[in-house]
Amino acid sequence: MLYDTDVLIWVFRGNAKAARLIDQDADRSLSVVSFMELLQGAADRGETRLIRDFLKECAIANLPLTENIGHRASIYMEEFGLSSGLRVADALIAATAAENHFPLCTGDHRHFRLIRELKLSVFRP
Numbered sequence: 001m002l003y004d005t006d007v008l009i010w011v012f013r014g015n016a017k018a019a020r021l022i023d024q025d026a027d028r029s030l031s032v033v034s035f036m037e038l039l040q041g042a043a044d045r046g047e048t049r050l051i052r053d054f055l056k057e058c059a060i061a062n063l064p065l066t067e068n069i070g071h072r073a074s075i076y077m078e079e080f081g082l083s084s085g086l087r088v089a090d091a092l093i094a095a096t097a098a099e100n101h102f103p104l105c106t107g108d109h110r111h112f113r114l115i116r117e118l119k120l121s122v123f124r125p
Helices: 005-012 016-024 032-041 045-057 067-084 088-099
Strands: 029-031 061-063 104-106 120-122
Touching: 005 016, 005 032, 005 045, 005 104, 029 032, 029 088, 032 045, 032 061, 032 088, 067 088, 088 104
Parallel strands: 029 061, 104 120
Antiparallel strands: none
């Protein structure tokens, strides 16, 4: 499963349901875009260290961007950017999930719902 940034933020906020969801998954991953979004939200180096430690402790793989992911994301932006409000980061996250054949777990499925090849797992906190 590839986790969208919002699910990980719920974990960091102490949401037990989000934590259980990740804990029960044996194949955990996130896009490097989500990793960067988490770092962007860190208040200081201590929080940055907590993010890194959490991802390492939970064995959440940090998936890099590839040429194919970039290409697919640009197609998503062209096809769905105006109609669904899809943003660049979301397009890259969706493309990462699709290219790696992972379902995408997100609490904000509105931006992703039009992408047919994407298998969504909707998280409700």
